[in-house]
Amino acid sequence: MTFLNYRMARFKNGRLIPLRARTRHILLLLLLASVAFLAVSPSRADNFREFTADSFAQIKAQYQGQEFLLGLWSVDCPPCLAELMFMGELIQLNPDLPYVLISTDPIEERQSAVEFLEDFGLSGMESWMFADSFVERLRFSIDPGWYGELPRSYYFDDRHNRQSHSGIVTRELLESWFQRELTFE
Amino acid sequence: MPDLTNLTCRSTNQRFLNFAIAVLLTVAGSVLSFSAGAQTEGCQSAAGYPVSVHCGGAPSATFDDRGRLWVTFVQDQQVFVSYSDDTGKTFSRPVAVNPVPEDAEYNGENRPKILVSQDSVIYVSWTLKTSPRFTGEIRFSRSTDGGKSFSEPRTVNDDGLFTGHRFESLFQTESGLLYLVWIDKRDLEASAQKGEDYTGAAVYYAVSRDQGRSFSQNYRVANHSCECCRIAVAPGEADNVAIFWRHVFGADTRDHAIAMLTPGGQVLDMNRASYDDWQINACPHHGPTMIPADESGNYHLGWFTNGNAHQGIYYGRYSFTAGRTMNVRRIDGNPGAGHPFLQTFNGTLYLVWKGFDGQQSLIRLMTSSDDGKTWSEAETLATTSQGSDYPLIVSNSNGLFLSWLTDEHGYIVRRISPGSE
Numbered sequence: 265m266t267f268l269n270y271r272m273a274r275f276k277n278g279r280l281i282p283l284r285a286r287t288r289h290i291l292l293l294l295l296l297a298s299v300a301f302l303a304v305s306p307s308r309a310d311n312f313r314e315f316t317a318d319s320f321a322q323i324k325a326q327y328q329g330q331e332f333l334l335g336l337w338s339v340d341c342p343p344c345l346a347e348l349m350f351m352g353e354l355i356q357l358n359p360d361l362p363y364v365l366i367s368t369d370p371i372e373e374r375q376s377a378v379e380f381l382e383d384f385g386l387s388g389m390e391s392w393m394f395a396d397s398f399v400e401r402l403r404f405s406i407d408p409g410w411y412g413e414l415p416r417s418y419y420f421d422d423r424h425n426r427q428s429h430s431g432i433v434t435r436e437l438l439e440s441w442f443q444r445e446l447t448f449e
Numbered sequence: 450m451p452d453l454t455n456l457t458c459r460s461t462n463q464r465f466l467n468f469a470i471a472v473l474l475t476v477a478g479s480v481l482s483f484s485a486g487a488q489t490e491g492c493q494s495a496a497g498y499p500v501s502v503h504c505g506g507a508p509s510a511t512f513d514d515r516g517r518l519w520v521t522f523v524q525d526q527q528v529f530v531s532y533s534d535d536t537g538k539t540f541s542r543p544v545a546v547n548p549v550p551e552d553a554e555y556n557g558e559n560r561p562k563i564l565v566s567q568d569s570v571i572y573v574s575w576t577l578k579t580s581p582r583f584t585g586e587i588r589f590s591r592s593t594d595g596g597k598s599f600s601e602p603r604t605v606n607d608d609g610l611f612t613g614h615r616f617e618s619l620f621q622t623e624s625g626l627l628y629l630v631w632i633d634k635r636d637l638e639a640s641a642q643k644g645e646d647y648t649g650a651a652v653y654y655a656v657s658r659d660q661g662r663s664f665s666q667n668y669r670v671a672n673h674s675c676e677c678c679r680i681a682v683a684p685g686e687a688d689n690v691a692i693f694w695r696h697v698f699g700a701d702t703r704d705h706a707i708a709m710l711t712p713g714g715q716v717l718d719m720n721r722a723s724y725d726d727w728q729i730n731a732c733p734h735h736g737p738t739m740i741p742a743d744e745s746g747n748y749h750l751g752w753f754t755n756g757n758a759h760q761g762i763y764y765g766r767y768s769f770t771a772g773r774t775m776n777v778r779r780i781d782g783n784p785g786a787g788h789p790f791l792q793t794f795n796g797t798l799y800l801v802w803k804g805f806d807g808q809q810s811l812i813r814l815m816t817s818s819d820d821g822k823t824w825s826e827a828e829t830l831a832t833t834s835q836g837s838d839y840p841l842i843v844s845n846s847n848g849l850f851l852s853w854l855t856d857e858h859g860y861i862v863r864r865i866s867p868g869s870e
Binding site: 338339340341342343344345396397398399400401403404408409411412413414415416430431432 | 556582583676677701728729730731732733734735753755784785787803805807808810834835836837856
């Protein structure tokens with residue numbers, strides 16, 4: 265509205281703004297634009313990567329010949345909070361556990377997602393966030409047999425044979441997946 | 450004598466500042482709308498007005514008695530209402546329900562709701578997300594001037610707690626009573642205060658007998674519901690309503706329960722309605738659907754499960770008299786199938802749901818003309834190769850219509866029962 269009023273006023277006024285003033289205005293505009301950009305940008309640093317339809321293949325390629333645990337979660341899922349708390353403690357005691365996190369929240373909500381991870385000491389883990397509103401395709405790229413329930417976990421052995429679980433992971437489950445004793449408090 | 454040059458310059462500066470602010474707001478606005486995933490081809494093709502049913506999130510729709518289609522949706526933290534007199538081809542300029550922006554929740558499972566009474570009072574409800582995690586309030590507003598303006602939104606949950614009150618469903622009985630039913634964590638909160646464990650959440654409701662001017666106290670339906678699935682509501686005998694929801698049985702079996710609610714707060718005939726054995730300590734985000742089968746306590750049910758006994762989308766017919774679900778059959782067990790929605794028209798039962806074939810999302814339809822005993826082959830009503838909402842069905846006296854928001858095509862209203870516009 266203000267923009268339209270400005271344009272109308274300008275035509276009524278019937279003259280151009282002097283160049284120097286215009287230059288100043290453009291600079292002012294740029295300055296304000298950068299302030300606005302900072303204001304809408306996340307104020308916390310995070311290491312989220314954009315999860316798109318080919319990201320899962322990238323993750324698997326990155327872990328070629330190695331086992332890894334994949335944890336899917338969302339800021340909108342109360343049991344995920346319990347799982348992140350459990351995993352945060354586990355990672356602290358087993359810092360070498362290969363653990364990759366994928367948040368199914370849109371990556372634009374990265375700020376609230378990183379706050380969750382920070383709370384549980386997981387903000388340093390490899391983390392991805394859904395970066396495509398076509399979530400069915402993203403889910404399918406991971407596992408056509410996953411219906412969106414959260415938390416959802418996958419264990420891939422060093423030959424990338426897969427085991428899956430819906431719901432909060434347990435010590436017993438993780439030890440059976442990794443086939444070794446993990447350190448718990 | 451005043452310095453006219455300076456005056457002109459100052460006013461130009463002022464105007465430019467206004468312009469700069471306007472541009473900034475526009476830029477910030479588009480960054481934010483892009484963030485919300487709203488800038489799409491379907492959305493952009495809409496008349497050039499930025500707030501639009503095509504650009505907003507998670508719409509719900511209803512027809513009023515005169516055939517006008519009313520839609521509510523969320524955009525930029527406001528709940529909007531818009532109507533269409535040509536069954537969804539064109540829409541009125543949206544009117545904001547909440548004048549002060551608030552974090553109205555919108556997603557497939559939890560969207561704003563809209564109903565219109567016989568005497569044209571428009572009711573809107575939604576969940577306000579509050580700051581502690583997983584918390585919210587049940588919000589309600591109404592319009593008594595045909596949607597030109599809305600009453601100040603009010604919170605219907607009466608516990609004053611910053612805890613979860615979410616996933617509300619809004620329902621109006623034939624006699625005009627309004628029910629709001631939702632998932633509530635006040636009992637979880639009370640247990641936590643005592644250091645006790647509490648499984649899941651609870652289902653609560655409130656009733657308005659005066660067209661939404663006021664609501665009754667909140668009544669508890671059941672402890673230990675699932676935390677994050679929409680609740681299906683259907684008419685019951687007299688002023689009662691039937692509700693069908695995902696419940697936690699035992700430690701973590703998330704199957705379904707059914708009950709009849711009275712306007713006075715009584716919960717009748719609560720029973721288990723599905724035996725799928727889905728043992729899962731997780732949020733399925735797959736709520737059920739239900740419509741009455743007749744006037745003697747029989748209901749058509751539709752739900753999703755991935756349990757040990759059943760996997761996929763299921764249909765069943767529940768009898769309150771017999772206290773069990775009969776004629777249970779799988780509708781679609783393919784990967785990606787979910788979010789069923791039931792409706793009936795002229796004696797035919799319509800069930801739509803969302804599927805995914807690896808490339809496209811598909812809206813699928815099956816019909817039954819013998820009360821759910823046998824079903825047609827599934828047909829595909831619509832497809833998209835971009836993001837999309839769950840499918841819903843809206844009905845008027847002429848037929849049934851698919852209500853579906855897509856990134857690709859905007860908001861679609863498409864006839865699904867035989868007939869012309």
